[in-house]
Amino acid sequence: MNNNQTVLSVKKLTKVYQRADKKVEALKDVDFQLFKGEFLAIMGTSGSGKSTLLNILGAMDEPTSGEIDFSGVVDHQNIFKEPYATTYRRENIGFVFQSFHLLKDLTVEENIAMPLILKNVDFATIEEKVNELLELVQLTKWRKHRPLELSGGQQQRVAICRALITSPPLILADEPTGNLDFNTSHSILDIFKEINKSMRQSIVLVTHEPYVASFADRVLFFHDGRIKNEYQCREDSSDMERIMHEFKRILESPL
Numbered sequence: 001m002n003n004n005q006t007v008l009s010v011k012k013l014t015k016v017y018q019r020a021d022k023k024v025e026a027l028k029d030v031d032f033q034l035f036k037g038e039f040l041a042i043m044g045t046s047g048s049g050k051s052t053l054l055n056i057l058g059a060m061d062e063p064t065s066g067e068i069d070f071s072g073v074v075d076h077q078n079i080f081k082e083p084y085a086t087t088y089r090r091e092n093i094g095f096v097f098q099s100f101h102l103l104k105d106l107t108v109e110e111n112i113a114m115p116l117i118l119k120n121v122d123f124a125t126i127e128e129k130v131n132e133l134l135e136l137v138q139l140t141k142w143r144k145h146r147p148l149e150l151s152g153g154q155q156q157r158v159a160i161c162r163a164l165i166t167s168p169p170l171i172l173a174d175e176p177t178g179n180l181d182f183n184t185s186h187s188i189l190d191i192f193k194e195i196n197k198s199m200r201q202s203i204v205l206v207t208h209e210p211y212v213a214s215f216a217d218r219v220l221f222f223h224d225g226r227i228k229n230e231y232q233c234r235e236d237s238s239d240m241e242r243i244m245h246e247f248k249r250i251l252e253s254p255l
């Protein structure tokens with residue numbers, strides 16, 4: 001969905017981790033743009049730098065060099081410094097993680113409402129939004145339950161609602177189906193697709209699986225901290241095979 005309205009522009013991003021005895025270059029000159037309403041998959045093997053990238057996009061970690069321009073954010077230099085980092089995250093980002101990260105002592109509806117409670121939004125508005133989201137993911141009957149009474153797929157649906165409740169410009173999802181079986185993964189990916197299409201929700205999703213990447217509009221292939229290529233999905237049954245083929249080619253070519 002390239003209408004040239006950019007949500008995010010990433011320029012020459014690098015990240016070097018300094019370990020006791022050696023440096024790890026986790027990101028090397030990463031450049032890309034995310035367009036409004038785009039569903040972007042970042043695909044790479046374990047250790048290729050995907051989580052590092054997502055953590056930096058969400059201002060949970062600082063890059064070594066390079067820039068992120070986020071539409072609507074005036075002071076781009078400061079997004080990695082507190083208290084701006086927290087504000088940036090609350091205003092702009094909804095996170096979905098592999099392991100759900102729900103608060104186990106709170107009910108489903110309380111977990112979903114939490115980001116708005118933290119923003120001091122009035123109760124009636126919160127209630128309305130929670131109801132709407134519970135309907136969207138078909139969990140209305142489960143609203144008074146606690147996360148541990150739910151299946152993994154249901155817990156991830158709660159996490160998606162929590163990410164959506166502030167209507168953030170961007171959803172960041174790190175291996176959101178990594179703990180789920182095939183059928184459950186499919187239903188979670190259908191929800192991502194649905195919110196992308198119906199709400200024009202911009203999404204960056206990280207995965208190592210071609211099948212998962214095939215739900216996106218566009219795939220960036222990551223290898224050893226670099227973007228090696230990209231693939232524009234055709235939205236037909238050939239996508240998965242083409243993604244798999246390209247990924248294999250990249251892994252087999254010299255660095």
Ligand SMILES: Nc1ncnc2c1ncn2[C@@H]1O[C@H](COP(=O)(O)OP(=O)(O)O)[C@@H](O)[C@H]1O
Pocket residue numbers: 017018019024025026044045046047048049050051052053
């Ligand atoms: N906090 C850290 N300190 C040192 N090295 C790290 C840290 N986090 C990640 N790395 C290293 O950076 C590289 C990329 O990791 P990561 O972004 O987690 O990859 P992925 O999510 O694709 O599996 C790996 O070599 C990993 O060991």
Ligand SMILES: [Mg+2]
Pocket residue numbers: 050051052
């Ligand atoms: Mg990771």
